[in-house]
Amino acid sequence: MKPLSQRIQEANALLIPSATPHEGRRGRTYEEPADETRFPFQRDRDRIIHSYSFLRLQGKTQVFAAGEGDHLRTRLTHTMEVAQISRDLARTLGLNEDLSECIALAHDLGHPPFGHAGEEALNAWMHGHGGHFEHNEQSHRIVTVLEKHSSKYPGLNLNLEIVEGLLKHSPLHHTLEARLVNIADSIAYNSHDCDDGLTADLFSREDLLTVPLARQAYEHTRERGTYIRGALQHMLVEDLLKHSSLDSKDNEPISFSPAMAASLKELRNFLWDHMYMHPTVREQAMKGHRIVASLCDLLLKHPNEKIAHLQARTGGTVIEAIKDYVAGMTDAFAAESLSVLS
Numbered sequence: 001m002k003p004l005s006q007r008i009q010e011a012n013a014l015l016i017p018s019a020t021p022h023e024g025r026r027g028r029t030y031e032e033p034a035d036e037t038r039f040p041f042q043r044d045r046d047r048i049i050h051s052y053s054f055l056r057l058q059g060k061t062q063v064f065a066a067g068e069g070d071h072l073r074t075r076l077t078h079t080m081e082v083a084q085i086s087r088d089l090a091r092t093l094g095l096n097e098d099l100s101e102c103i104a105l106a107h108d109l110g111h112p113p114f115g116h117a118g119e120e121a122l123n124a125w126m127h128g129h130g131g132h133f134e135h136n137e138q139s140h141r142i143v144t145v146l147e148k149h150s151s152k153y154p155g156l157n158l159n160l161e162i163v164e165g166l167l168k169h170s171p172l173h174h175t176l177e178a179r180l181v182n183i184a185d186s187i188a189y190n191s192h193d194c195d196d197g198l199t200a201d202l203f204s205r206e207d208l209l210t211v212p213l214a215r216q217a218y219e220h221t222r223e224r225g226t227y228i229r230g231a232l233q234h235m236l237v238e239d240l241l242k243h244s245s246l247d248s249k250d251n252e253p254i255s256f257s258p259a260m261a262a263s264l265k266e267l268r269n270f271l272w273d274h275m276y277m278h279p280t281v282r283e284q285a286m287k288g289h290r291i292v293a294s295l296c297d298l299l300l301k302h303p304n305e306k307i308a309h310l311q312a313r314t315g316g317t318v319i320e321a322i323k324d325y326v327a328g329m330t331d332a333f334a335a336e337s338l339s340v341l342s
């Protein structure tokens, strides 16, 4: 077996100069002895996958309530698709595949139950108590405070490139790998939401084909006998790879062509009208919103052991502990907790 340092050096030779090197640049908050076989970001990937927050992604809504249909995405399968696209893009562009994978795997850890409806409910509840809720910030809080990897420090003690890569809207300088994951996220959900919408009969193929980009993807599928999700994803990835210029000093070195960005916007508008605003989806969303809001109110009236434990561990307010507790729940556990408490 070659020594780790030599393997890292050899792997770095495959990266472009603006990529994050495999040993990382920023290090961890708490120093740790080096691993014998895994690169630093590979260790981080394993920590993320083995965390409870990651396991719970399987029980969380993407667009549909988790468990609603065997062939619809959950937050976990969405996350896996983002990781897959991120890895492919990173490898092709000469960026750090392991770092991209880590950011992708952790990017939605902070999503509360019931998707955006749950997020809105938590944010509204927090506003009523002088705070706010935003899922990217919660992902950051999970890996730095709430998860446990060692009794010697809080959080997962991940390399800082990952931790900061989770704060999408922060002014911090982002690595190219973090920017790439942000776009891979949109490639994943725009493609798979078309698939889920069709599977759930929210709209017909004819409806979808009124969108020029979907029509174009459909022509591709006819040539090759494949399916529209893959064709869409392929077109988006190809455009991104062709249009990105990593050596330039552009503000957005990784981006779609202006034409593709416009086409994608049309597809977004279609999905907004026909999927996210569909009565069936809205009804589920409102139900999720009610569950999260009622649960927070009840827990404030009757804080349980979990809240006390969380508060003691994080040193925060009872409000913050309720937010952390509820945000971490799966859809089913939130619904069950509400029926137990009320």
Ligand code: MG
Pocket: 078, 082, 107, 108, 185
């Ligand atoms: Mg996502």
